Every structure is written in C-alpha cells, then in structure tokens.
Amino acid sequence: MNTSSEPLFLRALKREPVERTPVWLMRQAGRYLPEYMEVRKQAGSFMALASNPELACKVTLQPIERFGLDAAILFSDILTIPDAMGLGLYFAEGEGPRFTKPVRTEADIESLHEPEAGKDLGYVMEAIRLIRSKLDSDTPLIGFCGSPWTVATYMVEGGSSRNFENIKSMLYRQPQLMHRLLIKVANASCDYLQAQIEAGAQAVMIFDTWGGSLSTASYKEFSLAYMRHIVAHIKAHHNTRDTPVILFTKGGASWLEMIADTGCDAVGVDWTCDLAHARKRVGDRVALQGNLDPGVLYGNSTVVERECRRVLDSFGPGSGHVFNLGHGIHPGVDPQRVADLVAAVRQHSPALHR
Ligand code: CP3
Numbered sequence: 001m002n003t004s005s006e007p008l009f010l011r012a013l014k015r016e017p018v019e020r021t022p023v024w025l026m027r028q029a030g031r032y033l034p035e036y037m038e039v040r041k042q043a044g045s046f047m048a049l050a051s052n053p054e055l056a057c058k059v060t061l062q063p064i065e066r067f068g069l070d071a072a073i074l075f076s077d078i079l080t081i082p083d084a085m086g087l088g089l090y091f092a093e094g095e096g097p098r099f100t101k102p103v104r105t106e107a108d109i110e111s112l113h114e115p116e117a118g119k120d121l122g123y124v125m126e127a128i129r130l131i132r133s134k135l136d137s138d139t140p141l142i143g144f145c146g147s148p149w150t151v152a153t154y155m156v157e158g159g160s161s162r163n164f165e166n167i168k169s170m171l172y173r174q175p176q177l178m179h180r181l182l183i184k185v186a187n188a189s190c191d192y193l194q195a196q197i198e199a200g201a202q203a204v205m206i207f208d209t210w211g212g213s214l215s216t217a218s219y220k221e222f223s224l225a226y227m228r229h230i231v232a233h234i235k236a237h238h239n240t241r242d243t244p245v246i247l248f249t250k251g252g253a254s255w256l257e258m259i260a261d262t263g264c265d266a267v268g269v270d271w272t273c274d275l276a277h278a279r280k281r282v283g284d285r286v287a288l289q290g291n292l293d294p295g296v297l298y299g300n301s302t303v304v305e306r307e308c309r310r311v312l313d314s315f316g317p318g319s320g321h322v323f324n325l326g327h328g329i330h331p332g333v334d335p336q337r338v339a340d341l342v343a344a345v346r347q348h349s350p351a352l353h354r
Pocket of ligand 1: 046074075078097
C-alpha cells in the first residue's frame with residue numbers, strides 16, 4: 001500500500017511523514033458527553049452498555065461524529081478480562097468498579113477461569129467488527145487492554161484503592177504468588193489483544209494506570225516485564241506484528257527509556273514530563289503520545305489553545321507525535337473545550353510538518 005494513503009494516526013505511530021499532528025483523547029467516549037449519558041441511561045448500567053455490541057458501537061462513534069477525531073477507541077473497559085475470569089464485575093453507583101470475588105489466596109488464583117477471548121469476550125469482538133463496518137477508512141480503531149499489574153490491582157483489592165494494601169502485601173510477602181497471578185492475566189491479555197486485532201483493531205494500547213505506584217525495581221519486575229511479554233507476543237505473530245502497540249504508564253515519566261526498549265511502537269506520556277525532554281530521551285526508537293494536562297479543559301478556550309500550542313511546540317517539528325491528554329477526560333468537562341482542543345491542533349500543527 002502507498003503509505004501516504006494510510007491514516008494520519010497510523011503514520012504518526014510509525015514516525016512516517018504527516019501533514020498535521022493526529023489527535024484523539026483518552027476517555028473520548030464518556031460521561032462529559034450528553035449523548036453518552038443518554039445511551040448509558042437507556043442501557044441501564046455501564047456493563048450493560050459495554051457488553052451490548054450495538055450500543056458499544058454507538059458510543060464509540062459519538063466523539064468521532066461530534067469532533068472528527070483522528071482515531072476511535074473501542075468502548076469497553078480494562079476489567080472485562082477479570083470479569084471473564086469469573087470475578088463478577090459490577091459498578092456501584094458513584095463508586096467505580098467492584099468485584100464480587102476478589103483474588104487474595106493461592107486457591108483463588110489457581111481457580112481463575114482462563115478465558116478464551118473469541119468465546120468468553122465474543123461481545124467485544126462483535127463490537128469491533130460492527131464499529132469497523134461503520135467507521136470510514138481515514139479513522140482507525142484502537143483496541144486495548146490494561147497492563148497485568150493495573151488489572152491485578154483491581155482483582156486483588158476488589159475495586160479502586162488508595163494505598164494498594166492487599167496487592168502490595170502480596171507483592172512483598174508472596175512475590176511468587178504475585179507472579180502467578182500476573183502471568184495468568186498477561187497470557188489472557190495476549191490472547192485478548194490478538195483476537196481484537198483479528199476482529200479489526202488497527203492499533204492497540206496497554207493502559208498501565210497504576211504502574212506509577214511502584215518503586216523502580218518493582219515496576220520493572222511486576223509491571224514492565226508483563227507489558228514486554230504482551231508486546232513480544234504481538235510482535236511474534238505474522239498476523240499481528242504490523243499492528244502498532246502503544247504503552248502508557250501513568251506516573252512513568254522517569255522510566256521512558258525502558259518503556260521504549262520493550263519493542264513497542266509508541267509511548268504514552270502523562271503531563272508531568274516535558275515532551276521535548278521525553279523526545280530527547282527516547283530518540284527515534286518510538287513515537288510519543290500525549291500529554292496535555294486534562295485539567296486544562298477546565299480553562300477557557302484561550303487557555304486551551306495556548307496550552308495545546310505549548311504541547312505541540314514542545315514536541316517540535318517532525319513526525320512521531322500523536323496529540324492526546326496525559327490521562328482521561330474528566331466527567332465535568334464542557335464538550336466545547338474538546339472542540340477547542342481539536343481546532344487548536346488542526347490550526348497549529350501543520351506548520352510543524354512542512
Ligand atoms: O473512550 C475511551 O477511552 C474508551 C473506553 C474506556 C473506558 N475505560 C470506558 C469507561 C477505556 C479505554 C477504559 C480503560 C480503563 N478502565 C482504565 C485505564 C485508563 C484509565 O482511565 O486510567 C481503568 C483504570 C479502568 C477501570 C475503570 N473503569 C474505572 C476506575 C472506572 C470508574 C471510574 C470512572 O472514570 O468512572 C471505570 C468505568 C468506566 N470505563 C467509565 C467509562 C466511560 C465510566 C462509567 C460510567 O459510565 O459511569
């Protein structure tokens with residue numbers, strides 16, 4: 001294929017020339033959008049929405065239709081894997097995700113169901129096929145999973161956590177048990193991402209939201225190693241190896257070089273790190289994705305434009321940048337600020353690619 005006909009987003013991930021910087025946003029389909037709230041109400045709950053391919057497709061397309069973003073991300077959640085393992089995922093109103101059966105003991109780990117993605121997570125693959133049939137060819141679809149460490153934090157804590165008391169007890173008291181859980185989640189994630197790519201996902205992203213809660217030594221051993229395992233799996237199979245992989249560790253700014261060395265194609269960067277500095281550190285090994293502070297969207301349109309320019313100028317001229325936030329959009333954001341963000345990237349980025 002002539003690469004210039006490839007979508008901007010995929011070219012930027014491969015650090016090939018682009019006319020302007022592509023932009024998409026973490027949590028672009030979510031509660032800040034009134035049309036999302038409407039469909040969610042209709043579905044009854046988050047899981048009812050995520051497990052219904054027609055409705056999942058509908059909300060995936062909402063931000064594309066409203067803002068004309070350069071990539072769509074599958075509407076689902078990183079916790080579908082533990083749900084398929086038998087943990088019973090539910091969302092308590094206003095409290096975030098919960099599991100009816102948290103994983104605490106060796107017996108809990110041994111009895112986990114090993115999901116077959118095509119079957120146990122068939123609703124996700126069906127949603128992917130449906131979304132691809134509705135998306136135009138300029139807008140690639142991103143598939144995703146959580147990092148094994150991040151997913152395990154929810155499995156062991158039973159939900160969101162402040163201090164990670166249970167999982168850090170496991171990590172520091174029974175490291176071998178911790179590894180047994182992580183390898184199970186990692187293997188399920190390999191199968192899951194492979195199935196997503198086969199169903200039509202054109203890039204995949206691994207979300208390591210809680211890697212930044214670890215020390216450097218523990219991050220390498222308990223988070224990075226398992227993301228590397230997943231990347232190696234994707235790069236080892238002929239039908240998945242050309243699909244770009246993005247790794248994102250929130251709070252991982254001090255580890256960018258080692259993240260870039262996993263063999264991934266792009267590294268997501270949170271807003272604590274200046275992109276100019278990040279780019280110097282990773283060199284031409286990977287593309288970078290990020291890294292506007294999501295809090296900027298609480299500002300007015302002038303502030304949004306100024307801060308978008310700051311991020312674009314910080315990366316500087318040349319390809320290899322995918323504009324994004326440093327983490328997901330907050331629910332209270334005015335959708336007009338997202339429109340301002342997209343307009344600013346479209347207006348100011350072409351000058352960086354001449
Ligand atoms: O638009 C997109 O980004 C795609 C969909 C997506 C969701 N979750 C939908 C969702 C993606 C990529 C995720 C990933 C995810 N889920 C992560 C990693 C990224 C991150 O945000 O750190 C994590 C840690 C989760 C687990 C999770 N799911 C939590 C902690 C919560 C509750 C907190 C919250 O933001 O509400 C969810 C629920 C969830 N997943 C919502 C959405 C849109 C909100 C659910 C609702 O409608 O009430």
